[in-house]
Amino acid sequence: MRNKIRLGILGGGGDSLIGVVHRIASNMFDRFQLVGGCFNPNPKENNAFAKHIGVPLNRTYDSFDILIEEELKLPVEQRMEVISVLTPNFLHFPMAKKLLENDFNVICEKPLTTTYIEALELEALQKEKQTVFAVTYTYTGYPMVRQMKDMIRRGVLGPVQKVDLQYYQGWINPIIHDLEERAKVWRLDPKKGGASCCIGDIGTHAFDMLEYVTGMEVKQLLADLNTLYGNNPLDVDGTVLVRMSEYCKGVIRASQIATAEENNFSVQIYGSKGSLKWEQENPNRLIYLTEDKPMQVLKPGHGYLSEFAKESSKIPPGHPEGFFDSMGNIYNGVAKALRNEKHDEGAYPTIHAGVRGMLFIEKVLESHSKDNTWVNL
Amino acid sequence: MRNKIRLGILGGGGDSLIGVVHRIASNMFDRFQLVGGCFNPNPKENNAFAKHIGVPLNRTYDSFDILIEEELKLPVEQRMEVISVLTPNFLHFPMAKKLLENDFNVICEKPLTTTYIEALELEALQKEKQTVFAVTYTYTGYPMVRQMKDMIRRGVLGPVQKVDLQYYQGWINPIIHDLEERAKVWRLDPKKGGASCCIGDIGTHAFDMLEYVTGMEVKQLLADLNTLYGNNPLDVDGTVLVRMSEYCKGVIRASQIATAEENNFSVQIYGSKGSLKWEQENPNRLIYLTEDKPMQVLKPGHGYLSEFAKESSKIPPGHPEGFFDSMGNIYNGVAKALRNEKHDEGAYPTIHAGVRGMLFIEKVLESHSKDNTWVNL
Amino acid sequence: MRNKIRLGILGGGGDSLIGVVHRIASNMFDRFQLVGGCFNPNPKENNAFAKHIGVPLNRTYDSFDILIEEELKLPVEQRMEVISVLTPNFLHFPMAKKLLENDFNVICEKPLTTTYIEALELEALQKEKQTVFAVTYTYTGYPMVRQMKDMIRRGVLGPVQKVDLQYYQGWINPIIHDLEERAKVWRLDPKKGGASCCIGDIGTHAFDMLEYVTGMEVKQLLADLNTLYGNNPLDVDGTVLVRMSEYCKGVIRASQIATAEENNFSVQIYGSKGSLKWEQENPNRLIYLTEDKPMQVLKPGHGYLSEFAKESSKIPPGHPEGFFDSMGNIYNGVAKALRNEKHDEGAYPTIHAGVRGMLFIEKVLESHSKDNTWVNL
C-alpha cells in the first residue's frame, strides 16, 4: 500500500502566491502530505499561517535551522522526505545546500541560485548525494509541452532547424516611467533582484523550455538588452540570438515592457519534417504543421498523444486544465522519482536545468556588456 | 483563527474522476479537511482507497448508514460538517434526504435526484432545516461565467432579448451505431440512466447556466429530441426552444452525437445594450460586444472585473485556470456560506438550481412526447 | 481564342453595395466584359453612373424595357449574353421572366422572387429555355464551403446525422426599440420588405447553405419567430427546427437582434465518421473533426483540397481571400457554364436553389402561424 510522501515547505506563507501554487499542486495526485515547515520568518505569523492551512504546530518551526535540527531527530520514517524551497531567491542556495548536506530531497523554485558558481556547487553536491532535486520551471508540466518534447525526441519533426521563443509581459510598463514607482519594486533594484530583471525572471523560462522540448543545448548566444531608461540599471526587455549548432539558429525574445501583455509565453520549433507551436495562455492546444497536410491541433486527454502527455492530464478531453495542473504534474513527477516508479526523464525539471538557467543569465549579461557579441555557453 | 471545515465524501473511490475533482477542489483554498467518508460499497476496497488518499480508517465507514450513525455519536465540533454526495444518481435522493434529516450540510453532484417530485421533497426539507446545500453544476464556478452573471444583473446588457446555449459532445457516436457497444453503456439504458440521456446529462448544464447567468427563469419550452435509431430508447441529441418571456426567446442545443466534439459548451446572451459570449473549452475569455465599439475580450484576474469574478481566480492574469479551479470556486462558496462569511448569491449553485434542473428534464420529455408542443415550466 | 462574355447589369447604380460586388466579381477571372445596362431608373443619374464606371452610353438604357428591345436588335454575337438583376426584390420576378422569355442568361440576386409561386413559374420557364440562371447566394463561392460540399458528397463524413447553422447579425437592434427609427427602414415594412424580414434576408442563406453543402433536402420544419415587439409585424429573429430525414435533425438559427454581431454565419455538419465546421467571418479555415485524431484545419490553396476547392482560390496559401472573391467564384462558375466548360455542379447556385429558398420562407411563416407545428416542404 502506497503511503503519502511527507512534504515540508520553506517560505510561501501569508499571501504568497507561489505558496498557494505549491500547496495545491502537491495535493493534486493524493501523493503528498504537508507535514510541516517554516513559512514565515516571523514566528507568530508563521504559527498563525500554519494553523490557517491546517499544518500541525509541533512541526511548524521558527527557523530553517531549527527545522533541520528537529527533523533530523525524528526517525527516518517520520522525517520530511522532500522540502520545497519557496523563499526569496538569495536564500535558495544556502537552504538547498544544507538540505542536500543532510540528505533531504529538494523541490526548489527558480532561479536555482543567484550565481552560476553556486549552482554548480549545488549540482556537484546533488550528484554526490543522489537525492531527488527538482527546479520548478512550472511551464514544463503542461501536457502539450510534454507532447512537444516527446514528438521531437521521437524524431517527428526531423532535425530541428529553427527555434523561436517569446515571453512577453507588460507589468513593468506602468512602473518604469516613474522614478518613485520604480523605487518601490524590488525586482528593479540590483541589490535585491540581482544582476538581471527580465532575463533572470522570464528569459530563463524560455531558455529552459527551449532546451527541455528540443533536448538540445544552446551553444552560443548574442544578446541585446534594453533598460528603457539610462538611469534604470536592469534589463526590462531583451532579445537573444541563439545557436543550437552551426545551422540551427533561433531567437529568445523576452520583455516586461510589452505593454498590457499578460503572460504571453510562446514556443515555435521548426524541423525539416514538421513544426510545433504552443502558447502558454491557451495551453491546451498544440499546433502541428506539416507540408501538404492540413494543420493539426492536438489537445490533452486523447489516445493519440504520447504516454507522457496522456498521464499529464487528469480528466477527459474538453475539460481545460491550467497553470496549477501544470505544477501538479511536476509534483507528480517528483513523487514517482521518490517512490522509484517508472517516469519519463522530463517528469520534473532537474537541478541541471537550474544550473543551465544560471549559466544563461550570466552569458546574456556577458554578451550584452561586450557590445552584443557572441559568447559560448 | 479560522479552523478548517470537516468534510466527508460519499462515493468517488477507485478511479472515479468525479472523486478526483472534488478532492482537488476542496483543497484549493485551504478551507476543507477531508476527515472521512464511505468511498466504495466494498469495505475492503473502501479501506484501501482511504489509505491511498490518506483518510483516517477510523472514520472510513463500511456503509452510508454506519457513517450517519457513527458521525452522530461524535461531538458536534468533531463531526463532519458537510458531506459530498458523489454516488450513482439514484442514490442522491435517499442519501441527501437522510443527510438533511440529520442536519448535515450537503454538496450533491447533479442531477439532484431522478425525479422532479423527489427534488421538491428535498428542497422543502432543506428550507425547513436551513442547511447549506450545493448542487455542483461545475461550470458556474468559472470566473468569466461569474463575470457574465454580474454584468447581466447590473444591467450592463440591458434587457435580455435573445439567448442561445450549445452543449455539444461526440462521445456517443462511436457507441450508438453498434448494438453490442450500446448495450455496454449504462447511460443508454433507461433502467440505469433514467428517462433521458443527453438532456439529463448535459442539457441540464446548459439550462442551469442560462438561468444562472441571466437571473431569469425559462417559462415555456418546446423540445425535439433525437434517438438516432428507432431501437434506441433514449435521447442522444435534442434542441429545445425556450421562452424567458413573451419576446425574449432562445434555444438550448445539446448533443452527444456531434461527432468528435469534446465538451463544446458555449453561451451567447444578447441584450439591447450589448452581448456576452463564452466558451467552456476556452474559459478564460469572455467576449463582450457593444454597438459602435470594438469587441472586448475580458480575462480573469483584472481589476476591471466584478468583485465576484475577481475572487474567483487565484493567480494574476495570463496564468490559465481550468475545470478543477472552477469546482474549487464552488467549494470556496460553500465554505463561505458555512462560515457565514459574505458571499455572492451565485457563490455556489443552490438546491433550487437542482430542482429546476429536474423540472427541465421532465418538461423536455413532456414536450417531445406531445409532438413537440409548448409546455409551461 | 477565348472571347469575353458580354455582361449587362440591371440596377446596382449610385452607391449600391451590391453593384460594387457584382462588378468586381465579374472582373476577377478576366472572363466578363460589362457592355451595358440600366443602372438607375433616373436617366440622368443612369448615364452619369455609366460614365463613372466606364460603360458606353450607347448601351446604357433608360429602362429595362428599352434595354430588351434594343439589345434584341443587335446581332447575337454583339448582344448581351448574360444579365445580372440587382434591382429591388419585387422587380426580380418580372425582369427575370422577361429575360428568360427573350432567351437571355440570368444572374439574379436573392431572393429569387417575392413568392414561391412566382419562383416556380420562373423555374418552369428556365427549364424550357435551358438558359444559364444563377441565384447569387454569395457564400457558396468560398473555397472552404466548396471543400465542405465535396467532402460530404464523397462520403468523408459518413451519413450526416446532425446539422446546425447560425446566422446572427445585430443591425436591427439599434432600430427596433424606437418607433421612429423603425419607420425609416424598408426592411421592417411588410409592404416593402415582404412577409419576412430575418428569415427572408438571412435565414434563406443558411437554408441554402445547408442544402448546398449536404446535398440533402430539408423535409420538415418547425419555426418559432420573434418580432420583439407586438407592434412590429415582421420577424427579426427566428429558430427553425429542421429534419432532413426521420433521424437526421438539426436547427437553423437566424437573428438580426443579436446585438453587435456583424455577419456571424456559421455551419456545423456532423456525420457518423466526422464533422465539419466553418465560419463566414473567418472563411479561410475549415475545421474537420474525427474521432481519435487531432482536429484538422483545412485552408485554401493546398494540394490536399478537392479540385473544386482548389480552383476556387487564386493565390497560394496564406494570402486571405474574402467576400468579393467568393462572388468572383460564382461568376466564374457562370462563365464556365456559358462557355460549356467542365464545371462542378456546385459552381454556381441554380434557380432551383432560389426556388427552394422561397419555399423555405413560406413554410417557416406557415409553421410559425400554426402555433409552431411541423410542416412539410
Add this chain to the structure above:
Amino acid sequence: MRNKIRLGILGGGGDSLIGVVHRIASNMFDRFQLVGGCFNPNPKENNAFAKHIGVPLNRTYDSFDILIEEELKLPVEQRMEVISVLTPNFLHFPMAKKLLENDFNVICEKPLTTTYIEALELEALQKEKQTVFAVTYTYTGYPMVRQMKDMIRRGVLGPVQKVDLQYYQGWINPIIHDLEERAKVWRLDPKKGGASCCIGDIGTHAFDMLEYVTGMEVKQLLADLNTLYGNNPLDVDGTVLVRMSEYCKGVIRASQIATAEENNFSVQIYGSKGSLKWEQENPNRLIYLTEDKPMQVLKPGHGYLSEFAKESSKIPPGHPEGFFDSMGNIYNGVAKALRNEKHDEGAYPTIHAGVRGMLFIEKVLESHSKDNTWVNL
C-alpha cells in the same frame, strides 16, 4: 465627370500571379482602364494574352521600348497615364528609369531595384519629375494596417518602446535539403535572385511595414542570417535586431524554412500607453491592448475607425476582405494622387519606401558579413 485613368502594364502575362493581382486590384474602384501594355517578351504569346484579357491589340506592344515610342506619339489625353512594372526584378530599374525620363507615372513591384545605388538614382529622378511613383508593398493596403498607422501617429500608443515583426514561410524547406531541387529555384541562385533570398523577398516587407506603421526609421541593425547549408550561398532565414532610437529596440524575424508556415506575417508594436498586434493571415482583426482594460479587437467597416481605415474597406463589417482588396486600396491611393484628390500620406507606398527597402537589404548583408555587428542605416 470623372474619367478613368489609363493604365498600362509591363509583364504579368501568362499564368503570372502578380498579373492577376494587379488587374483585379486596378478594377476594384472603377478608376482604372487597362488600355495596353507589354505582358510577355514573346510577341505571339503577348498578343494571345492581350486577347485573352481583352486588351486592344493596337496598344499591345512587342517590347518595352516600342511601347514608350508609340505611346509618346499619342496625344497626352490618350496616352497611358500610369504604368505598372511587373517584370523580373532586374528590369525594374531600367524600365522605371526610362518611364520617369518620359514623364510616366509608375507603379512598381518590389523590390524597387537590385541595388541601393540604383534606387537612389530613381528617387532623385522622381523628385525632379514629381510624378506619382508607388512601390507595391501590398500588405500596407489592409484596412487594419492603416488603422495601426493612424493610431500610432495620433499618439494613441504613446511613445513606441518595442517593436517585433515576424514573417515566416516554409516554402523553401522542401527545396533546400535536396541539391537538385535547389538548382531549379531561381530564388536560390545569386545570379538570378540577387544577393539575398529571405531578407530580400520577405524581410523587406517586414521592414517596410515597421517604418510604415510607426512612422519611425530604423537607425541601426544587427543581423544573423542562416543559409542552412554551407553550400547554399543565400540566406533562407534571418533575425535582425533593430534600434529605432537608443531605447526603442526590437526585432525583425524572417524565415522561409519555418516548415509548413504559409504566409505568417505578424506585427507587434508596444508603446507606453498601449499596444497593437496584427496578423496577415487573419487580417480583419486588430488587437489593441491597454493596461487595466479588456483587450479590444478592432475590425474593418466600423464607425470607430480612422477615416483612412474606413475608406479602405468596401463593404459593411463582417464581410471579410483580403489580399486582393489590400492591393486594390493601394491602386485607389494612386488614383487619388493622380487625380489630385485628398488622400492620406500612407495611401500608397512611395518610392522612398522602395529606397529604404534596398538600403535595409544591403545593411543586413553588411552586418551579417561583419560577424553580426551593428551597422547604421
